[in-house]
Amino acid sequence: MTAFLTIIIVLFVAVAIWQMVKIFDLAQAGTDDLGIATEKDNKVNAYLMLAFLVFIYAITIVCFVKWGDLPLMSDAASEHGDRIDNLMIISMVIIFFVQTFTQFLLHYFSYKYRGQKGRKALFYADNNTLEAIWTIIPVIVLAGLIIYGLFTWTTIMNVNEDDDPMVVELYAQQFNWTARYAGQDNVLGLANVRLINIDKANVLGIDESDPNAFDDVVVKELHLPVGRPVVFKMRSQDVLHSAYMPHFRAQMNCVPGMITQFAFTPTVTTKEMRENPNMIDKVQNINEIRKENSKKLVAKGEEALEPYEFDYLLLCNKICGKSHYNMQMKIIVETQEEFDAWMKEQKTFKASMTTQNN
Amino acid sequence: MDERTKNIQGINDHAKQLKNSFKKYKQIMSTHADIHEHDDHGHHHKETFITKYIFSQDHKMIAKQYLITGTIMGVIGVLMSMMFRMQIAWPEEPNILFEALLGKWAPDGVMDADVYLALVTIHGTIMVFFVLTAGLSGTFSNLLIPLQIGARDMASGFLNMLSFWIFFASCVIMLFSLFLEAGPAAAGWTIYPPLSALPMAQPGSGLGMTLWLVSMAIFIAQSLLGSLNYIVTVINLRTKGMSMTRLPLTVWAFFITAVIGVVSFPVLLSAALLLIMDRSFGTSFFLSDIFIQGEVLHYQGGSPVLFEHLFWFLGHPEVYIVILPAMGIVSEIMATNSRKPIFGYRAMVASILAIAFLSTIVWGHHMFVSGMNPFLGSVFTFTTLLIAIPSAVKAFNWITTLWKGNLQMNPAMLFCIGFVSTFITGGLTGIILGDSALDINVHDTYFVVAHFHLVMGISALYGMFAGIYHWYPKMFGRMLNKNLGYIHFWVTAVCAYGVFFPMHFIGMAGLPRRYYTNSNFPLFDDLADVNVVITVFALIGGVFQLVFLYNFFVSIFYGKRAPQNPWRATTLEWTTPVKHVHGNWPGEIPHVYRWSYDYSKPGHDDDFVPQNVPLKEGEEELQH
16 A cells, blocks of 8 residues: 555656646747757756666666576576576576667767767768678677577477386366376376266366276376476366476476477475575565565454465466466475375376276 | 631640640659649648548548557556556555446456456557557558658558548447456457357457457458558659668658568458357367366367467567567657768668568467477577577667767657667567577566567657657647657656566566466565566556656647758658648659768758758769
8 A cells, every 4th residue: 555655646746747847838938949959958868868877777786686586597496497597597698798788889879979069970871891790790699599599499398208207297277287197107098178077087088998097196286206307298178278387497388189298307306495595595585575464464354374385386377267377286396205105195097986986 | 617627626625635634644643643733623622620630531630540549549558557567566455546447347446357367468459459550650651651752642542541440440349348248358469269269268258359359350451451552652652763772761661561561460360260260150270179167169170379370470570560660760760860871771771671571480489388399499499589680780770870970869869769778678688588498487477578568569669759759740730848758758768667677587587477466376475576666667657658648639739830840851751831731742742862861961061951952063872
């Protein structure tokens, strides 16, 4: 609400300035001011251009200092994530350099060559050498980025079957996720939405007669063993969704009528990630914010927020309807032993079917 | 004998008359329906209110109609963005504004989640199509093409009128959809099926989406009529001496924009028609294997990815349809106010052509994670990053145009400098998004929102503002108040960075766009204060557009009367009288002897030489 009040105040300030300009205009009425920049305008605006350059630099610095820890550019939790982070950092450095340099030239020239009486502009219409320079330099830089980028891309997208990746299906629907493990045989049973049978709890439309499906395991919380490649097969039953796992630098759309895929190898367990110093800081910060918010809630007579503990998440990142903003699934990365133990507790598809039949 | 002589004379007279009318016909064909040179057509001058202000076929009036309609749509679009920004910053808090404007969609002043999506969707649609395509290109192509190439009017005044009124109809339909029981379309401005195809998937996909599709289909018809007219006019109606290499860069930009529009808009029309088929007639172009609300639908064999291809085949060129006219306007105004020729005219034209060509083969970079073949991702990464090259050439040429100039800091000039600044800031992050490997993690996050708002939203808007400040005297015969212009620019410039610069950071933190609230993810709790900052800047920036609106509408009636050539520019539009006449020039159309950038040319006393001034003896025209 304070923010809203601020806005109202700003609004009034705006109105005040507006009125002041009106008075200013009235004072000028009768003079032959036409609305064309005078030498004074040139000067004032030229200095403002310099000030604006400072503003651009300042906002850059403030953002980096204040929010520089927000971007996911380090501590990737997957094998290919580091490569993406590297490429990201390289691109950012290039961008940062070009941005600083070109904004300087733009605003400095705007200041330096402000219109003055008696100054005559230089009639300078063409220079092929200059054009060649600023064609070739971007070509070289981009060639480097393209080559690096394409190598990274092909490595990520090519699934190496020799690594014996674990097959997991991610199944999307408005507005939740379901995961299906391929089980002992590591082959997913056939499935189609036409086979969905709610009465028999066959919510994914798995083919009940397909032997590959018998040992499939359907769960609502995704567990992954650390260090083992996983290949996700994505399906959607209604509209487009996107399986977005930011900490693993992974994303792929779920498209009704087709199976899409994305593979990665998790490298950091949930436990290890929680002990990462950066993550500890981040969680602490978030918990302080939550405490503050809780105070306000409690004052209003509502329940306080629970303290936050880090978990990997699967988010929906393609607009999918009303509750798009709350379509998530927890991901837990653990050691192979923990994973096996967890897996043992889960019912296979066949077992869950029988219980339903009974 | 007498009779014979009379007869012969009669025949001769008749032949003369025929010859004369043939001459006239030729003149008409060459310089278009040239009413003013022929007294016997004088009665065409008499215009009623309706033919002058409503169903006008005069390109200058049509330009103003486009501008004012576009401005009204812009106000609605910006107002929507201010509302959903408030929801993001202060999620689910009651707000008087929501209660007043959204009525039953904001029970107790709390915005409904469906309405949030509807606002985002209609904001995008209005800003991209109605403001930055029709409002920008429609206004300035109409105003400047005939005036700058030396033509009496567009090739077809009637088609031109028709295209505006079709545009108006599409605006009305789009706005009407806001008042539907179930709300307007809410599937995002990209309207990907199946969400947009299935009324049971969200309320907006019912009648709201039908109206959206109808409105867009009509809009495309308007765009095609307009574009064809622009192309024909530029090719056929240039005045004597106006070779293609003497065209101002504005005209080049409008011309190429029209070509891109003609090439790519029909593809969106086909996508819209196929989607209408799927929605209303049971076909399965984009739908397959769908189970929703407890039942299996009959659709089989279609693919939503096909829709994405069709959509982005227009959608990507569309951003160049938006930005190219702005680039043209900026080049022109920057040269005029720098009192210097635009640097590298040929390179500027070549880069427009290169951008236009590349724009049609990069659409797949919106679809890296759509499930299409990863090999295609590689190809599109390659073509996409290539587009950075002509863009870099343009940016450096603009900067060099400023170098050693004599910069006249008129409000239009400030917006041009602002344009280059935001174009660079926004464009650079394109290197990240165009790289398929990096796109995986920032796709559909706020990083994308920040990128395209800076590079095409804000930049194109700056181009539009620059054009308005610069050609307002030509449009309305009066001057805009410059001090209000300065305030408008500086506040807008600060707010634009204040809104979109921090947005990159929350995007890189993994915050998805189109989330009604982020409070369901404790993970994102530390982004809340960034969102408040962004919203505050957005609100200030939005409110300050009132300064512009006030200036714009009040100056129409009370602005100072404009002189003939206030900015001392070289192009032909400033040789026309301040008071508009049908046919643009009361006398003959001026001939052109030089390119449009003879500013501060050595050997001339004045620091500009209009295009219609013949070369002095011994003066050489610059070989460009």
